[in-house]
Amino acid sequence: MVIIDGIVNGVALGCVYALIALGFVLIYKATKIINFAQGEIMMFSSYICYTFITFFHFNFILSFVLAVFAGFLLGSVLEKLFIRPLIGYPILPVVIATIGISMVLQAIAGLLWTFEPQKMDPFPMTPHQFWKVTISPVHLWTIIITVALMIIFFVFFRYTILGISLRAIAEDLLGSMASGIAVRRMFNFTWGLASALSAIAGVLVAPIVFLHPHMGVVGLRALPAAVLGSFGSIPGAIVGGLVLGLSETIAGLYLPKEIKDVFPWLVLFVVLIIKPEGIFYRYEQKKV
Amino acid sequence: MRTFTIKLGKKRIRFSDRMIKEEEEKRWWILPLIVLTYLLPLFVGEYTVYLLNLVAVAIIGAVSLDILCGFCGQLSLGHAAFFAIGAYSYGIFHMTFHFGYFLSFILAGFFGALLSLLIGIPSLRLKGLYLAIATMGFTFIIEDAIRFFKEWTHGVEGFRVSRIIDLGFIKLHSGKPEFYYFIYTIVILVVIFSRFLLHSKLGRAFTSIRDSDVAAEVSGVNLLLYKVLAFAISSFIASIAGAFMAVIIGTISPEDFNIFLSINYLVMLVIGGMGTVYGAVIGAIFITFLPEWITALRDALLPPGTEISVLQFLIYGLIILIFIVFEPNGFYGRWLVIKNYFKKFPFNEKRIGRVAWILRWR
Numbered sequence: 304m305v306i307i308d309g310i311v312n313g314v315a316l317g318c319v320y321a322l323i324a325l326g327f328v329l330i331y332k333a334t335k336i337i338n339f340a341q342g343e344i345m346m347f348s349s350y351i352c353y354t355f356i357t358f359f360h361f362n363f364i365l366s367f368v369l370a371v372f373a374g375f376l377l378g379s380v381l382e383k384l385f386i387r388p389l390i391g392y393p394i395l396p397v398v399i400a401t402i403g404i405s406m407v408l409q410a411i412a413g414l415l416w417t418f419e420p421q422k423m424d425p426f427p428m429t430p431h432q433f434w435k436v437t438i439s440p441v442h443l444w445t446i447i448i449t450v451a452l453m454i455i456f457f458v459f460f461r462y463t464i465l466g467i468s469l470r471a472i473a474e475d476l477l478g479s480m481a482s483g484i485a486v487r488r489m490f491n492f493t494w495g496l497a498s499a500l501s502a503i504a505g506v507l508v509a510p511i512v513f514l515h516p517h518m519g520v521v522g523l524r525a526l527p528a529a530v531l532g533s534f535g536s537i538p539g540a541i542v543g544g545l546v547l548g549l550s551e552t553i554a555g556l557y558l559p560k561e562i563k564d565v566f567p568w569l570v571l572f573v574v575l576i577i578k579p580e581g582i583f584y585r586y587e588q589k590k591v
Numbered sequence: 592m593r594t595f596t597i598k599l600g601k602k603r604i605r606f607s608d609r610m611i612k613e614e615e616e617k618r619w620w621i622l623p624l625i626v627l628t629y630l631l632p633l634f635v636g637e638y639t640v641y642l643l644n645l646v647a648v649a650i651i652g653a654v655s656l657d658i659l660c661g662f663c664g665q666l667s668l669g670h671a672a673f674f675a676i677g678a679y680s681y682g683i684f685h686m687t688f689h690f691g692y693f694l695s696f697i698l699a700g701f702f703g704a705l706l707s708l709l710i711g712i713p714s715l716r717l718k719g720l721y722l723a724i725a726t727m728g729f730t731f732i733i734e735d736a737i738r739f740f741k742e743w744t745h746g747v748e749g750f751r752v753s754r755i756i757d758l759g760f761i762k763l764h765s766g767k768p769e770f771y772y773f774i775y776t777i778v779i780l781v782v783i784f785s786r787f788l789l790h791s792k793l794g795r796a797f798t799s800i801r802d803s804d805v806a807a808e809v810s811g812v813n814l815l816l817y818k819v820l821a822f823a824i825s826s827f828i829a830s831i832a833g834a835f836m837a838v839i840i841g842t843i844s845p846e847d848f849n850i851f852l853s854i855n856y857l858v859m860l861v862i863g864g865m866g867t868v869y870g871a872v873i874g875a876i877f878i879t880f881l882p883e884w885i886t887a888l889r890d891a892l893l894p895p896g897t898e899i900s901v902l903q904f905l906i907y908g909l910i911i912l913i914f915i916v917f918e919p920n921g922f923y924g925r926w927l928v929i930k931n932y933f934k935k936f937p938f939n940e941k942r943i944g945r946v947a948w949i950l951r952w953r
Contacts, residue, residue, distance in 0.1 A: 337724070388916050389916065392919070394719055394720060396861075400915040402857075402911065403910075405908070406908030410901050413901040534721075561738050569732065572725065572728060572732070575716075579713070579716045
């Protein structure tokens with residue numbers, strides 16, 4: 304039954320990857336840049352959750368919600384401070400600016416919570432037994448929350464005015480400006496939304512990896528997932544994340560540990576060489 | 592000097608290379624600077640000489656990244672990988688196979704150039720951010736590969752490389768001032784080479800790819816050839832810089848070549864001014880001395896025992912953000928703005944344009 308356990312673990316890991324990759328994709332769709340600080344925002348908000356639990360003794364669900372709100376705020380504040388002045392710049396300086404943001408966030412986390420790894424495991428330990436499969440509560444909740452979020456996102460992008468205007472911005476920036484969408488506010492909202500997603504992912508991934516200021520590397524590992532599902536496609540990010548998580552866990556059962564650590568990047572290389580457009584590619588016209 | 596003619600109706604206008612040169616530079620300051628560079632170790636202590644040797648490695652590395660990023664516009668986060676390849680292949684060729692010094696250096700460079708094809712060839716289809724992600728992955732993969740091939744690289748316990756270079760007539764120890772003269776000769780050669788490269792046919796092709804790859808292809812630049820060439824030249828020089836780094840440090844381990852090193856070199860370019868050789872040099876000097884200043888700052892401000900990496904990360908990040916938001920052209924760009932201000936002093940325009948310069952980024 305090792306393989307079934309592997310599949311369950313893989314799906315859970317894939318869900319985390321999918322959430323972070325979704326954050327990458329949302330920001331990419333709206334502003335056409337990659338936010339390399341995504342992992343650090345994830346780290347920061349899971350530290351906030353940790354602080355609420357250990358220092359303020361809130362219960363877990365409340366601090367989870369508060370951490371997600373904190374992530375949202377953090378994302379929109381960062382956008383306001385550093386990305387807003389750079390609108391209209393070519394992509395390269397903006398991307399380097401996000402790397403700068405990630406370094407500053409790591410430093411602040413190091414100052415506030417030191418570089419000692421902390422353990423946060425608010426989920427109960429006893430595994431659930433379904434039929435013949437044992438599944439730990441962390442993985443169960445990860446899968447449930449991700450599926451719920453996916454449904455919420457589907458409804459959000461399909462039926463709400465906010466979601467529709469986000470899609471419009473991704474489709475045609477000038478056109479949506481002309482039709483009266485507050486594009487800048489939407490950019491800000493997108494950053495907040497992506498950061499809130501990565502906050503959720505951070506709290507869910509914290510029991511698996513220890514809390515540490517350099518934990519954001521886990522967030523970067525979701526980049527191959529986004530590439531796999533062609534950057535800029537929301538279902539692509541989810542499928543890419545699941546494929547990546549599954550293949551990583553199953554490969555981890557049979558391959559040495561050194562290879563398992565870089566497995567996402569190896570997948571990325573193979574994908575980029577064979578099919579750089581990804582799976583969910585949609586033809587996009589590009590002006591020169 | 593090449594000449595070419597253009598027909599305009601019945602008129603024939605003859606042009607030469609010199610006539611279309613866009614900027615005239617006064618180069619009187621170069622010779623004193625070189626003399627000063629060679630005289631410097633006479634006045635400073637041994638530790639500063641060691642630091643200056645590291646600065647030399649950083650200059651070579653930053654210039655090589657500038658060829659790829661600044662000239663050719665291929666955003667690369669994988670320079671640490673080329674450093675690692677250079678350092679480890681120098682170590683293996685020299686320490687394990689007992690090849691000569693010169694041969695090991697050249698072989699390390701060629702090995703780096705060969706492995707750069709792994710990214711260079713897909714780079715035809717990967718543009719902008721995709722390339723950044725791919726090169727970042729390359730850094731992670733190489734760092735892990737060093738851990739994986741333990742029997743060659745000794746993995747995490749570190750690979751000891753001899754700190755002595757034997758030139759035949761003299762033995763240079765990398766801690767001693769003699770080594771300084773040797774490595775700065777190479778630095779000057781690399782800087783001159785990249786200046787010539789920038790103004791040669793190759794460099795023009797690179798800049799046209801940076802400005803618009805479609806336009807470059809339409810006007811007859813072979814994209815695959817030139818992109819691969821940019822990667823190969825850049826990683827050749829970077830690998831040699833890595834080999835020098837191995838000689839200077841003495842013991843190399845995979846942690847020396849993590850993603851932070853790649854980011855470090857990008858920061859050098861951003862601070863100095865991307866796309867200009869002098870900018871890369873200025874950035875390399877600034878960033879290599881920065882940890883020393885941070886340590887001094889830590890000793891002055893904070894209680895002893897505070898973790899240094901906090902301050903380091905904070906200052907690095909803030910420097911990147913401040914430079915990107917306020918002066919994306921770096922020190923060199925600001926210097927040019929100031930120079931132009933004084934050049935046409937009584938008649939300058941009201942505001943010094945900042946937007947025009949940003950076109951360099953693409």
